Every structure is written in structure tokens, then in C-alpha cells.
Amino acid sequence: MLEHGGNIDLALQHFGGHLEDWIDLSTGINRQPYPVAPLSSRHWTALPSRSETISLQEAARQAYGTRASIVALAGAQAAIQLLPRLRPPGRARILAPSYNEYASVLRAAGWDAADAADLKSLAGADLAVVVNPNNPDGRRHEPDKLLALLSCVGLLLVDESFVDAVPELSLAPEAGRSGLLILRSFGKFYGLAGVRLGFALGSDADIDLLAAQAGPWPISGAAIAIGRRALLDRDWVIKTSARLDRDSRRLDALIQSQGWAPVGGTPLFRLYDTGDARAAQARLATAHIWSRTFSERPGWLRLGLPGEEKEWTRLAAELAR
């Protein structure tokens, strides 16, 4: 398995404690999740019906501001797993550094997958992958810059897993254009990664292909019920976006005392150059705060935002020691 955040087993194994003692900041998952209401038993017992699935997809269309074809999948990751089969294997170029699953999944399926350093270098690729805003460095690309790529790549995949709190960057309103495929994650912004829900938006042909590969019941009844309710709750989105924006600046301010250089981030996580991330991670881990390191970038430490006030207090106390 590739290096990922959320690998809390590793934290427990190396630094002890019980699962419930840990504050897991190793991911970009919102730690003040959308509240899960009690589910009716039907969501557990019955196969999700076509009309329920359609009503979830309609809610997602509304939330993301698009009329394009859409398919609900078990997380953005599930779409990544299917991506290599949307086109015959060819040249894939991935704007780097970014989420490591793309190169891995594409290579395993016979693609020539390599990193690209800038948007320009994506030109000519059969498949170009851009994560916007980017994980882990928060790099942002304006929609018109990305749209300009459409004419010079086969398929442009824009992974918008972290776009919810910066919706002005989203290309969702342009979804449906031929050669453009957009992935949205439900679990990160809504803080419900265990639900396994995400969406792909694109041309009718591409979404039909993805839906056929995913099969008739790719997501759970719970994902449909929870996702639908959350996606239609505009008040929560607005309140949460404002809070994440505030809190991400609060984290940067808190970190200043450490002399770690801010590299970038999104409202869901921040990236710092610590000089020695393994040492920084180990130090936070003694206080049972877990963070994300990157073996290929030994200085980088990524931190999600603490949730409740007591988590901020614990982080501040450890940083002040």
C-alpha cells in the first residue's frame, strides 16, 4: 500500500496510546463533521434503488453547480481506480507533486505515467491529471488556465477533492465538455470519510463508462441518505467554509512559533517545511497528535486542522513545550 494519511495504525504501533487518545491530523478530513442523523432501517436492508441514487446525484449536481452527467462512487478513490479504463493506455502526465495514487494506478494498468512540473508540460498527454487545489501543497489553478488545456490533451482529469471551501476554483460549472472529467470527494469537506462517497462529473459518454465499470450498487444506502441530506444543506456549507478559512489561518499563526516555513495549503490542511519532518512528527506524536510526512520530501509536514477547542489546546500546549 502507498504512503497515505489516515494511517493511524502506524501511529499506535510506534507511539502507543489508544485509538481514542489520538488527534489524527494526518489527513485533510474536516474534524467537525456534518452531523449524521439516525438512518431508517431501509437504508441498511434494501439494495439502493435507482430513484434513491438519482436523487443523491441530483443533490450533488445542485451542490456543485452543474447540470452535467454525474455518477456517485465509493469515494474519489473509487473513480481513480476506474480511470485507467476510460481510455486505451497511453501517455498520462500528472502535475506533481500530488496525490500518489494516480501514477500508481495508471502504471499498474499499463499506462506510461510520469510527473509534469507545470501546466504547459501536460500538453500532448492522452490523460492529464491536475489536483486543484493541490494536495499536499495547496497550489491553485484558475479555471480558465485549466480550460485552455482541453484543446491540447486527450482527457483532462481535474481532482477537486479539496475544492469545497474554495468553490471559485471549481470547474464543475463547465462539466459536460468533451474531454473534461472532474472528481469530487464527499468525505473530506463533510468530515465523513468512512461513508465512502465521491462523484465523477463529465461528458455523458465518460460518465456512462464509469457507471458501467462501477456496477449497479457501488455505494451504500447510508451513503445515499447521509450524502443527500448534507449536500442540500447550504447553511452548513457556508458556515463550515468560513470556519475552515478562519481555522486554517489560526493554524498557520500557531505554527509560526516553530520556525517552520509555510509551503501552502487549503482550508482543510496546511503544509510546512520543518527541516526534519520525521523529528517534527515524532515530537507531535509523543502528545498523540498524528501528522503526515512525505518520504520523497523529508522536510514536509502536512497538518489537518484540529476540530474541537480541546484539540487546539492540546496542539498549542505541545508546540509551546
Next chain:
Amino acid sequence: MLEHGGNIDLALQHFGGHLEDWIDLSTGINRQPYPVAPLSSRHWTALPSRSETISLQEAARQAYGTRASIVALAGAQAAIQLLPRLRPPGRARILAPSYNEYASVLRAAGWDAADAADLKSLAGADLAVVVNPNNPDGRRHEPDKLLALLSCVGLLLVDESFVDAVPELSLAPEAGRSGLLILRSFGKFYGLAGVRLGFALGSDADIDLLAAQAGPWPISGAAIAIGRRALLDRDWVIKTSARLDRDSRRLDALIQSQGWAPVGGTPLFRLYDTGDARAAQARLATAHIWSRTFSERPGWLRLGLPGEEKEWTRLAAELAR
């Protein structure tokens, strides 16, 4: 989308009523489900960890009586979706009549997929598919007969989606043999199809391949928590198997009055030759009882077992009219 049970939308559309008015007997999903205990919030919020996934898979191994490699997927259907990629496309032969997704998924991935009338005709296939006991006719194959096939096919896929209540038919204790892959469904016997959980058991190499295709987080935190608890509950399995056995004979007895010829079945569903299944379906549907027809077999009607006593009463009343 192919013809499936559980298509309750269609029932509502053609015969009216509200969702909660209907008794859905169009599937083989147990209508007295395993009780879902309240979930801790972590199962919703966090990415499923490796150790949680492993503990679910260990519970499944114990329940199914195997030490072989195993992977948890979003239903047996999710394994079927990945099946065409386990081997290079070749000749697939499916013991027919059976679950229609096999031929469809294999053909879409470039396989030469065709029906076979008996076990002998599967010989020479690169991939042989047997559903045991079979859906929809309940046909049973003794384990030694299936094992004998291993030497004359490339890969033998045994779909044991309906085997839980007739465990003496299961090949799970033989899983791990090269060329043998077994699918298990969680949702049918446990009555929790909306959870989306199933397992593939097989050789290390095949299970590694399936796991790589499925990606790091194919099932939800809820599926892990609910599945683990249910699979370790032997008392419930024993009690439920006995009840399903009783109730399947009760349904056959109830149907006798109709003059429908019993074709076969499993403890989770029964198949009858009604002469005119569309008419029989329409008649039951006026009482808001939904059933499964098969366009290629116009006489066949498949009925799952009613759950609570009041469901039996409603079915009996409609049949007595």
C-alpha cells in the same frame, strides 16, 4: 441496466402505493435482518484503517471456515465487476441459467462469454462460473464435483452468494487452491444489502490482484463494524438458518394452492413455474407484494421469504382471494 430484483421503483411506478406499503419479495435478501447496533462516530468520520479491515477479514475467515486469502469488497457485485481483469480476456463459460451480470460484465471487457448447460460443458474454459446454490433455480453442486473441474478450466469462480444457510455446499474450506476463486455475499443472508459488503476468497495472487484493483478503501466504516459483529455471531447464524429452512418450506406449502410448479430454490428464495409470471406478478402487486419475473422464462416467478408474521398474513390473504 440489466433486469434485477430489488427494482422497487418499477413496482411503485406501475402499481402505485408508497415505498413503505410494499413487501419486496423480488430479491433473495433475508427480511429478518441482523440487528444493526449504534455505530461509533469514528466509523463515519475516519478512513477505515488497515487494522479494522484486517479484523473484518479475520471475522469472515472464521465465519466461512477458511484460512485462505480474502478481500472485503462492496458486495459480491463489486467482485464481479473486477472479475474480467483477473485474467487476459479469453473464453468464459457460465453455468446457465444464472445471475445475468456475469455474461454482461465479461462481454463488456472483451471476453467471449457464453452459457453452458452442465458442469461438463465448462471444461476447457479460461474462466468457468458456477453459482452454488444457483440463482434463480436453486440448483446445487456437490463440492467434489466442482473441485474436479479445477484441472480442466483456467479459473473456476464459485459464487456462493446464497450458500450461508446451506454451508455444507461451500467450497470455502478449499479456498486458496490455485485456480479457485469464491465469492461470498454479506447482504443477502444477513438481510443488509444496503451495507454493500461481500468477500472474495482465493489464492494469494488472485486476492492480491482484486485488492489492488479495488483500491485502499473499498468499503465503508459502517460495513466493517456491522460486518465484523454479524459474522462473529454464530448463534444468530444457526437460529436464522433454521428459520429460513422452515420458512422456505412454509412458502412452498402456501403456494401449493396456486397450482404453480416448484422449480427449486434456496432457503432465501423459491422459484415457481406459474405459467404466466407477468400475470402472477401483477396479481401480487395489487396487494403491494413485489416479485421477480424473468423475461427469458415467461413462466418463472421468484419469491423471497416474507419476514414478520404480518407479511405472511398479507401474502396468504392475497393468495386465498
